[in-house]
Amino acid sequence: GESVGLHLPTLSVQEGDNSIINCAYSNSASDYFIWYKQESGKGPQFIIDIRSNMDKRQGQRVTVLLNKTVKHLSLQIAATQPGDSAVYFCAESNQFYFGTGTSLTVIP
Amino acid sequence: DSGVTQTPKHLITATGQRVTLRCSPRSGDLSVYWYQQSLDQGLQFLIQYYNGEERAKGNILERFSAQQFPDLHSELNLSSLELGDSALYFCASSVRGAGSDTQYFGPGTRLTVL
Numbered sequence: 001g002e003s004v005g006l007h008l009p010t011l012s013v014q015e016g017d018n019s020i021i022n023c024a025y026s027n028s029a030s031d032y033f034i035w036y037k038q039e040s041g042k043g044p045q046f047i048i049d050i051r052s053n054m055d056k057r058q059g060q061r062v063t064v065l066l067n068k069t070v071k072h073l074s075l076q077i078a079a080t081q082p083g084d085s086a087v088y089f090c091a092e093s094n095q096f097y098f099g100t101g102t103s104l105t106v107i108p
Numbered sequence: 109d110s111g112v113t114q115t116p117k118h119l120i121t122a123t124g125q126r127v128t129l130r131c132s133p134r135s136g137d138l139s140v141y142w143y144q145q146s147l148d149q150g151l152q153f154l155i156q157y158y159n160g161e162e163r164a165k166g167n168i169l170e171r172f173s174a175q176q177f178p179d180l181h182s183e184l185n186l187s188s189l190e191l192g193d194s195a196l197y198f199c200a201s202s203v204r205g206a207g208s209d210t211q212y213f214g215p216g217t218r219l220t221v222l
Binding site for chain 2: 089
């Protein structure tokens with residue numbers, strides 16, 4: 001069945017470096033993707049979204065890239081800060097599928 | 109603060125018991141979603157309601173049921189509880205319940221079944 005999965009369960013980066021979190025999806029008909037951030041003890045929080053008619057979208061310090069050919073999307077965080085430490089989920093909205101998340105740890 | 113409230117924050121109960129989790133959506137949101145999050149399963153979609161009607165169903169067990177009331181708050185009922193039901197339960201809400209809606213998540217209810 002359809003799935004949305006993350007490549008790596010954990011990621012550690014040095015403060016100030018850029019972070020890249022990857023996500024693969026299986027449903028080629030998926031047309032909308034969202035990235036959520038979940039801090040410890042809190043519910044997931046919307047970060048950025050992208051529709052399938054785009055291949056890149058930028059927010060504040062975050063960029064999402066979508067490669068429909070290989071059914072892959074990534075979240076790039078520029079100048080990673082300690083406050084970015086959290087679990088990041090990609091979700092394919094129409095089906096409400098979330099992966100298990102990637103845990104990002106920022107090393108001061 | 110997302111504007112979505114969930115009660116209680118924590119719930120400890122025994123196997124075989126029944127509990128009710130409550131969710132109040134953001135003001136103006138018509139759709140409510142329920143998710144279960146456990147350590148080894150990630151975030152699992154359970155069920156969605158829109159304006160009082162069930163709209164989508166995910167991996168919800170038959171022992172679980174939900175409803176959305178006329179004032180748009182929602183309750184998730186978990187019965188015949190098992191140890192494996194211990195998890196965080198999140199409620200989310202969105203404006204229209206469409207696939208392109210942003211979902212706003214509540215703080216969750218942590219359920220512990222002993």
